Amino acid sequence: MSTHVTRRDFLAGSAASVALAACASAPKTPSVSTKPHGRAGVVLFQGDSITDASRSRAAAGPNTPAALGTGYPLLIASAVLRAQADRDWSFFNRGISGNRVPDLQARWAADTIALKPDVLSILIGVNDYWHMRRNTYAGTAADYEAGLAALLGGTREALPSVRLIIMEPFVLPIGSVDMTWFPAFDERRAIARRIADRTGATFVSLHDAIMAEATRTRADRWLGDGVHPTPAGHALIAERWRTAAAI
């Protein structure tokens, strides 16, 4: 909740009076501003189903609600665009359910580089581990590390001034996940952090914060099946992203 309600309510009242007075005297002239504002940049969210979050695949411009999905990308975009309405932020979501690092690599030129993001946020890794456990993928932890490093190295070459944000993979031991995932899964978390450090990316730590909330309340209130965030989980992730990114 905002702490600016009193001030905003005051401004709303006074500005609306001015606007409505303008309506009365010149009814065919829009009283609302159409002036241009400062550029902020293109923010692109990449990842798997957690990022995808049922987004529409229909062609759409930036900041389109259905194209942003129902997860943390929409929550971040809504909050930033509301707080910084005088800046030209353009938010895109290109997460695809089921993706692992090699899937990102295969579609990177078209789905990432071509969009020329100023800020590129990546959440990838849970499927790299999960699919290996299910024997539907042969990727090891070393493959995850080498693949992610190569992906980011190539990105830096293609987009020298891009700001990189790496989000930490997370799970909770309920639903699709149990305690046999640990400590192997923690290695993937450590790799994501190491790659972020090496590439100068901003790292968004998530796993410990989600585990702490799950311990305090109930795990299924944050990740319904141990993998996919609830609305509350997405809100927690969005909060931590904004704090880490300072956007």
Next chain:
Amino acid sequence: MSTHVTRRDFLAGSAASVALAACASAPKTPSVSTKPHGRAGVVLFQGDSITDASRSRAAAGPNTPAALGTGYPLLIASAVLRAQADRDWSFFNRGISGNRVPDLQARWAADTIALKPDVLSILIGVNDYWHMRRNTYAGTAADYEAGLAALLGGTREALPSVRLIIMEPFVLPIGSVDMTWFPAFDERRAIARRIADRTGATFVSLHDAIMAEATRTRADRWLGDGVHPTPAGHALIAERWRTAAAI
């Protein structure tokens, strides 16, 4: 953005240490809590396309992201469930694009009363006026007032303890809307407020706040076509709803 980052980060670190220590000593026992928590209630959002916001029609339980859509209902649910994770809030969205008051009346028994909401939030009115302008609907302002009063009267009879929240209709004079909508459209806003007062409903004022932001920045940053909110517009609406409802 949260102001509790330092404290939460500290808790996250310490609780996760405890949890991970528990993992190491008893690897088959989930370290996360499954204890039950206090009941809060069922919150139902009703309305037209602004509430609908591309929600999935697939059968789904409460608090399901895709079923909440990509608008203010999802933003409110995400924020409340994140802030009050120890309470049993159940959020549903039953908004349908194009609806006017008579459309709500026709589906009210199945889509509202049957869900037994503890909190019922209604945003309706823009189509009641718009469709009349386009000669696709004959409803006058008096019809809007009588219809909305009858709808809420019947709701109070069927659900004597329901808490009602009426949201103010809003538009901006761009896109599908121009200044010839005023002051006629203002009459619909006044009716919504009057009905809220008469029925003891909480009223969420929105039009002046949106007009003030549009005047300060640019109208299309809040309502893309003069009617439908952008992500920033939905964030502003969600903020004002939470402040008015104190939830």
